Amino acid sequence: xxxxxxxxxFGRLLESQIPRLxxxxxxxxxxxxxxxxxxxxxxxxxxDKQHLWRPGTNLRAWLFTILHNQHVNEVRCVVRDGARIVRxxxxxxxxxxPSAISSLQLRDLKRAITVxxxxxxxxxxLVGLEGMRYEEVAATxxxxxxxVRSRLARGRCSLRKIVEGALRMTPRRSRKSGSPRRAGxxxxxRHAQRRRGS
Numbered sequence: 001x002x003x004x005x006x007x008x009x010f011g012r013l014l015e016s017q018i019p020r021l022x023x024x025x026x027x028x029x030x031x032x033x034x035x036x037x038x039x040x041x042x043x044x045x046x047x048d049k050q051h052l053w054r055p056g057t058n059l060r061a062w063l064f065t066i067l068h069n070q071h072v073n074e075v076r077c078v079v080r081d082g083a084r085i086v087r088x089x090x091x092x093x094x095x096x097x098p099s100a101i102s103s104l105q106l107r108d109l110k111r112a113i114t115v116x117x118x119x120x121x122x123x124x125x126l127v128g129l130e131g132m133r134y135e136e137v138a139a140t141x142x143x144x145x146x147x148v149r150s151r152l153a154r155g156r157c158s159l160r161k162i163v164e165g166a167l168r169m170t171p172r173r174s175r176k177s178g179s180p181r182r183a184g185x186x187x188x189x190r191h192a193q194r195r196r197g198s
Contacts, residue, residue, distance in 0.1 A: 010053075014047070014063070017059060018043070023129060023130070024067065025042075025067060038074070049066075058136060060132070060136075061136045064126065065140045065142070068122070112159050112162035113125070113159065116155055119151050122141060123151040124151075126140065
């Protein structure tokens, strides 16, 4: 027999998860307004689909799955429609740390997380920030457990390198024409032209 949860009880359970949902949405979108909208849409959908949730199962994982899927759909729509999302500048929304060094390290880590590829960032945030188990993350993102472990390992390794200054703090997509890869291609092109000309 299935246990029934009243609407008010379910509402209280949802309410207790809002801070975690908002934290994850903010990390995904990097925009407070879009994060608020994403969480609100997630909660509306959860209320609408309450009958699909079984009491006694992990509500947090269920809600994170809804939030994740809505974010993915939103990104797909933006890509399909060619719209551009404008991000607000990063603001310090965490508690003030007692030492300036700790504050700078936290700022560097926050920036480094934004540079990670989306798949790695999601796993790092769910495991590191939300404290979810690997199995929960796999269920939330709809990927195999091995994929979660792999993305987490690559994400942590990249974060270490970024924070230590071994990697540039710019996303891969924004390479400029003067980048090392482009310079190598330009050199090869000039060499080929010289060979043809002689």
